[in-house]
Amino acid sequence: MEQPSYELNTLFAQLGLPSDDKAIDDFIMAHPLAPEIKLVEADFWSDQQKDLLQEWLLADGEEALLVDELNVRLHDGK
Template identity: 40%
Template sequence: MESQTHTITHLFAQLGLPSETGAIDTFIDTHAPLPHDLRLIDAPFWTPVQAEFLKSQLEQDSDWSAVIDTLDARLRHRL
């Protein structure tokens, strides 16, 4: 089975969030920097459903894991 490559655009759409580049940048600008001692899945801006999706995908080390890690890194570093 071939693994699926997901983008941050796909991730935002999956989470039910606006997935245009500008909207993603605004989301990150609004919520960054995320404290280093706060797990991404515990961030207060997720709905319970969104947090559960992120948690389950990371626990399964699914195809989504890499892009979730990218989002995590972007939320922790403000350019």
């Protein structure tokens, strides 16, 4: 049985955010994170979104890699 393939679009959809590539890029450009702010502590997430991000990080699979990618992109601002 083939495992599901996840993309950043999937994560954004699960977060209840627009999930097309342009919307993701726009979100990242609009929400840069300072180096000292952890992704799951950013003030622009709802409690449910924070919970989902934490859950995906703890999954330690492809989901965690996506959260890591989002973390890097938000801290780089691109």
